[in-house]
Amino acid sequence: MIHQTIRHDPATVLIRAVLSLARGDAELEEHRGTSWASATFTGMRHVMRLRFEDAQAVATAHWLVRTLPEHEFALSGHLVADIAITDRHCRSEGEPSMTLIIEALTVEAD
Template identity: 80%
Template sequence: MIQQKIRHDPATALIRAVLSLARGDAALEEHRGTTWASATFTGMRHVIRLRFEGGQAVTTAHWLTRILPEHEFTMAGHLVADIAVAETHRRDEGTPAVTLIIEALTVEAD
């Protein structure tokens, strides 16, 4: 029997986890990922843009902004080393909306 280490996609896992936290109130507008490495770790830097429209969704966006930096993510094969909301863009006229730009660093876990 051949054993092979399964590599899990950190981008997909992170997007799924963040959207799950958003409770269905967010739409993924963009994800950009670039490889990253230090002397001891390898991983990926992520930029995620989420859009929240409507009163309840805007409330969820504000809640997500508060809890995201301290949230403990569970991702097979990777750790979220750092995550934060880097930018917030709010629209108040018409239907209220918020766009969050989230930056994260995931590293491979052995």
């Protein structure tokens, strides 16, 4: 029997949540996470780059741009304290595509 470890670190949980919200239309190209702490909280800063290829995926990306900042995430053991799309690049020649840069801060929930 093969046993698989289920990862519940904030990066994995957040990536899965964002990709789920993107309805399978996004590909994660990059994720960088760095530890973060304040006087009262500990957490992680995240930078993700998502790529959307084809017209349907680009429509999903536009929907995500409008929806993501107000979305309430349910992450096991963590809260999304802040999330924003900080950059986007569109290609309209040929098959449309869009790349989104998403920055987020997750903090440990007590």
